[in-house]
Amino acid sequence: MRVIVADDSVLFREGLARVLEGAGFEVVGQASNADELDRVVSQVKASLVILDIRMPPTQTDEGLVAAKRIRREHPEMGVLLLSQYVESHHALDLLGQSPDHVGYLLKDRFGDLGEFVDAVRRVGNGGSAVDPMVVSQLLGRKRSRNLVEDLTDRERSVLALMAEGRSNDAIASALKISPKTLEAHIGTIYSKLGLEPAGSDHRRVLAVLNYLRSS
C-alpha cells in the first residue's frame, strides 16, 4: 500500500516512514506543510495520506483543512489525521464530509503498532478509523437520560468498536464471538438506542458517533 506522510518535523516523518516500511507499506512521498502536501498529492499516486492536524504556518488546523480538501479533490485517496489531542468535534467534522477513507487518531497510537497498522490499512482500503479515546469519551459522557447505560457490557464493547470504524469480521474476532452472535448484539443495540440500522460500515460509524455526541 502506497502512503504519503506529512508533518513539519523531519525526525517524526522519518520515524513514521521507517515504522510504516517495517510494517510493509511503501512511503512514496513526504511533505512538511500543506502547500507541499498539495503538490505531492497531485503528483504521486497513493492509497492514503497520513498527516498532522497542526502544520505551518499557524500550527492550528491546517492539517484538518488539507485533509478535507484532499477528500474533496481526490476521492480515491484516504486521509488519516494525527493529533496530540483528539476531539469529537474534529472527528465529526472530518467524517461528516465523507465518512469513508477517513481516519482520526492520537499520535500515541504508535504505542500499539498492530492497532495502528490496522487503522492505516482500513483507511487505505476505504474504511474509517476513529480514535478509541474519542469513542470512550463519548461513550462515557454523562447524560441526563442515558440510554447507553441500558446496554450490557458486551453491547457497549460492540458499540465502541463500531464507533471506531471496525468491520463486523474485525469486531467478531476481537471479541471472540461468532458473526451471528454479533449480528444479534448489533440488533439489540440499535433497538435499545432507537437507531435506524445503517448500510455500510462507515455510514454506521457516523450514525453511532452522531448519536453518542448529540443524545
Next chain:
Amino acid sequence: MGLLMMGVGVGLLIGSSPLDRTLADVIPAPIVFIAVVIAGSVWPVMLLHLLLAFPGGVLVSRLDRVVVRVSYVVFPLVTVIAVALFVAHPLLGMTSTVPQVVAVAAGVIEVAFLLIGSGLVVRRWLMGGRARRRSMSPLLLAMVPLVVFLLFYFGGIVRYQIWHIPAGQSWEVLISIAPLALGSGLDMSSVGDLVVKLSGGLAPEQLQPALALALHDPSLEVAYWLPAQGWFSDLEGSRMELPTPDSERAASMLGDPEGPVAALVYDSSLVHEGQLVDTAAAAVRMALENARLQVQLRAQLEEVRESRARLVEAADSERQRVERNLHDGAQQQLVTLLLSMQATKTEAIRRSDRATAALIDANIAELKQALGELRELAHGIHPTILTQAGLVPAIRSLTERCPIPVDVRGDLGEDRLAPPLEATLYFVVSEAITNAVKHSKARQMCVSLGRSSDVAAVDISDDGGGGADLSGGSGLRGLSDRVAAVGGRLVIKSDKKSGTIIHAEVPCA
C-alpha cells in the same frame, strides 16, 4: 486687519474722482497716473479681503484665498486696460478709438468678481457658528443694497444701454454700513447669567454648555490639561488637539502657562471678544479645576483598564506559547521516540530477541503514560480546540469530559469572538464546571449561550447545594477579575435551594 482697513480708506480716497485726476495733474507723469489708477482700482478687492477674513484676519478657506488673490491681479489689470482704452488720457498719448464693448467687458468682469466675492461672504456666514454669524450679520445686511445695486447696474446695461456707472463705486454703499459690524460686540450680561448658574453649582458635564451659552458659541469646547499624559482631553478622557493659529478655531489657556488647567476652544470670531472670554473663563476657573480632577481620574481609570486587558492578553498568549512549546517540543520528541522504539522492537523481533522486545514493550507502556500526562497538562494550559474550532466546540469538549451531565443550549452566532473574549468565557465555563463537580453535589448542569449585537453571555447553572461566592478561596474571584479585565461582568447567584447560577457577559461590539 488694520492694514487692510487703512488700505481700503486710502484706496477709496485716491480712487474717488476727481482726486485721481488732480493728483495726476499735479505731478504730470504717466507712471504716477498709472499708479493712481491702480491704487484706485484695488480697494474693492481689499474690502472683499477684509470681509472674508473678518474678524480673524486670516483667509481660512482655500476658495476664499484663490478668489482674493485672483481679484488682486484682475482688478488693476482690467482697470488699467479699460482706462487706457476708454478714457484715453492725453498723458498716455492715446486717443479714444476703442469700441465701447471692451470697456463694458471690463465692467462686467469686475462686477462678476464682486458677485462671486459677495457669494463667498454669504457662504462664510452660512457655514459659521452662532458667534460668527452674530458678528457678520451687519455686514451681510449691508450687502443687500450692494446686490440690489449690482442688479440695477446690469439691468441698466441691458435695458437702457447705460455703460458709465463704475461698478467699483457700488461698494461705497457697503462702507457706510460696515462699521456697524465693529460695534456688534457680545454683551456681558450673558456672563452674569453664567456666574449665577455657577453659584448654584454646575456639574462638570454642564460646564461646556453653560460656557457655550454665555459666549454665544454652540461650538465651544473645553479641553482639560492632563499633566501626567501631557495632552489635552475632553470630559470623557479622550485626547483633544488644540486648534492651529490659522484655522477657524481659536483657544484661550486658563491657569498659568507652566501648568494650564484647561483651554477654551471656540470659533475664531470670538477672538476680538477677548475681554468677554477672559471674564467667563475667570468665572468658571474653580469649577474647571474640579472637572479637570474628574477627567484626570477617568483617564487614569481608562489606563488601568487598558493595562489590565493587556495583562490578560499577555497571560493568554503566554499560555498559548507554553502549550505550543510543549506540543512542538516535548510531546513531539516523545512521539518520535515512541516511533523509534517501535522500530527497535521490530528489529529485536526480527532477530528473534524476545527478551529485548519485551523490555521495549515495557518502556513503550511507560512512555505512553508519560505522553498521556503531558497531553493533559498541555490541554489544561491552553486547549487547542479553542483556537482551532472556537468557543462552542471547546465548551462542548469540556462538557463531554464532565462527570456530571451537562446540557449545552443556545449558540454564539456565526462569527467567532475575539480571542481574549473566547478565552475568558472558556475559563469561566471551565472553572464553573470544576467548582460544581468539586463542591456542589449537583446532579445536572446547564450551560446556556447567547449573543446580542454587543454582548456575548454564558450562564452556567446547577441543581446543587449552592455555596459559591466571590469571597471564598475559590477560583471565582480570579474569574471575576478576568471578566472585568475585558470590560465584562460576572454575577453569581448561589443558594441551598435553587443551586448556583454563574452569569458572565462580555462586550463584543
